[in-house]
Amino acid sequence: MLTFLPISATFVANNDKETPIPDRTAIVTYKSVPAGELSELGADTRFVYNEGWTETIACALPATQRDHYYRNGLIPFFEHLGPEGWLRGRQARAGGTAVQDDFGLLLNYGADCIGAVGILEPDGSRLIAPAEPNVIEEAAALPGRTLSGVQKKLLAFRGEKGFEPCIRASDPATHIAKFNREDLPTLVQNEDLSLELGREILGDAEITKAKPAVLAGIEGLALLVERFDRVDDEKLRLEDFAQILGKPRGREFDGKYHSSYEEAATVITRFSARARIDLARYFRLVVFNLVLGNADAHLKNFSLLETSEGLRLSPAYDLINTLVYPDYERTAALEIGNAKRAFDTLDRALLEALGAAIGLPAPEIKRSLDTLAKGFSGAKTLEFSARIQPDDFRIAYREIIRGNAGRIFA
Ligand SMILES: Nc1ncnc2c1ncn2[C@@H]1O[C@H](COP(=O)(O)OP(=O)(O)OP(=O)(O)O)[C@@H](O)[C@H]1O
Ligand SMILES: [Mg+2]
Numbered sequence: 001m002l003t004f005l006p007i008s009a010t011f012v013a014n015n016d017k018e019t020p021i022p023d024r025t026a027i028v029t030y031k032s033v034p035a036g037e038l039s040e041l042g043a044d045t046r047f048v049y050n051e052g053w054t055e056t057i058a059c060a061l062p063a064t065q066r067d068h069y070y071r072n073g074l075i076p077f078f079e080h081l082g083p084e085g086w087l088r089g090r091q092a093r094a095g096g097t098a099v100q101d102d103f104g105l106l107l108n109y110g111a112d113c114i115g116a117v118g119i120l121e122p123d124g125s126r127l128i129a130p131a132e133p134n135v136i137e138e139a140a141a142l143p144g145r146t147l148s149g150v151q152k153k154l155l156a157f158r159g160e161k162g163f164e165p166c167i168r169a170s171d172p173a174t175h176i177a178k179f180n181r182e183d184l185p186t187l188v189q190n191e192d193l194s195l196e197l198g199r200e201i202l203g204d205a206e207i208t209k210a211k212p213a214v215l216a217g218i219e220g221l222a223l224l225v226e227r228f229d230r231v232d233d234e235k236l237r238l239e240d241f242a243q244i245l246g247k248p249r250g251r252e253f254d255g256k257y258h259s260s261y262e263e264a265a266t267v268i269t270r271f272s273a274r275a276r277i278d279l280a281r282y283f284r285l286v287v288f289n290l291v292l293g294n295a296d297a298h299l300k301n302f303s304l305l306e307t308s309e310g311l312r313l314s315p316a317y318d319l320i321n322t323l324v325y326p327d328y329e330r331t332a333a334l335e336i337g338n339a340k341r342a343f344d345t346l347d348r349a350l351l352e353a354l355g356a357a358i359g360l361p362a363p364e365i366k367r368s369l370d371t372l373a374k375g376f377s378g379a380k381t382l383e384f385s386a387r388i389q390p391d392d393f394r395i396a397y398r399e400i401i402r403g404n405a406g407r408i409f410a
Pocket of ligand 2: 149150300301318
């Protein structure tokens with residue numbers, strides 16, 4: 001048990017004067033029922049389960065320990081519920097909090113997060129959304145809802161007008177709409193193609209359901225990703241690997257890169273209800289990402305999902321061939337064999353060693369690599385019409401995959 005420190009106030013510099021911010025508290029809900037209390041104690045934070053509550057709400061916060069104390073920051077599990085890049089800027093501005101203030105962001109926007117855990121103001125108050133100039137900003141600033149991830153995204157649902165962004169508290173957030181970036185106009189198409197390739201090679205059930213569609217009132221195509229952590233009105237537990245490993249997000253949001261594919265696999269060994277099966281699924285997914293050319297398969301892009309048999313590796317999401325974008329990282333997101341590896345150095349021996357290190361038997365590793373090799377070489381998803389333009393991004397997309405597959409499966 002961690003020691004309890006006295007409550008103090010936090011001081012921040014403000015125009016050369018020191019302004020005290022009173023320590024804050026929040027109600028933590030699990031499947032919309034209050035399960036505990038989160039509080040700030042100076043720079044530290046503490047989560048305490050409510051008396052009588054017995055169910056564990058997160059792998060990193062076992063209920064056998066009633067009191068979880070964390071020094072110098074917000075407990076990573078909660079930190080990772082908050083928004084990153086695009087959405088963080090908007091929710092910080094609309095809610096009047098500092099961009100780095102995770103606690104404040106969660107009090108305003110954390111009532112309904114990804115997964116089963118939510119954050120509420122202890123007095124039941126709710127932020128009143130300021131007027132916004134357009135529907136995108138309005139949806140981003142809707143109080144009581146947030147999600148992690150760097151890219152431009154909104155919560156959405158299928159309404160009377162087709163897909164619509166959630167702009168009212170009563171709109172069911174059944175989908176995540178992901179948009180192109182001005183500097184990356186093929187992002188939606190890339191992810192759609194990569195998910196389709198994943199379905200063909202790994203199987204339908206292994207990949208999140210998603211399709212490109214227009215969102216009412218918003219120009220251009222978005223990728224509408226169906227949430228698997230919502231079944232009708234029920235919130236299913238969904239925890240990403242950064243949350244489970246308790247990795248602080250980092251000031252630059254780089255905590256999710258400070259790990260290895262071997263360390264990530266320990267999440268499955270420790271918490272999956274079917275560890276042997278899920279380790280093999282995880283191995284195939286990691287290799288798929290490496291052949292795909294996804295340099296962004298970091299800890300938050302793997303999760304455990306609540307199922308009828310317990311926590312299991314969730315379907316794959318956020319699959320993108322990032323190597324088609326020349327300005328992007330050329331190394332894999334996580335270490336393999338104690339080093340960050342450039343894609344052009346990945347080979348079969350390294351991946352066989354990875355498989356062995358995470359505990360897979362040699363015949364299983366061989367079978368997985370052979371099946372993947374066959375899947376990539378015969379992939380119908382990579383057969384494009386003869387009329388495809390030479391500058392179509394899919395030409396480079398396929399070349400990168402063929403290069404990676406050639407090296408990795410040789
Ligand atoms: N189908 C899904 N069902 C439930 N939750 C999902 C689903 N897809 C993604 N998520 C959650 O939403 C988060 C953000 O989604 P996603 O990773 O697609 O966004 P991103 O902005 O592209 O991420 P990144 O920061 O890795 O680029 C994920 O980390 C995961 O927690
Ligand atoms: Mg992601």
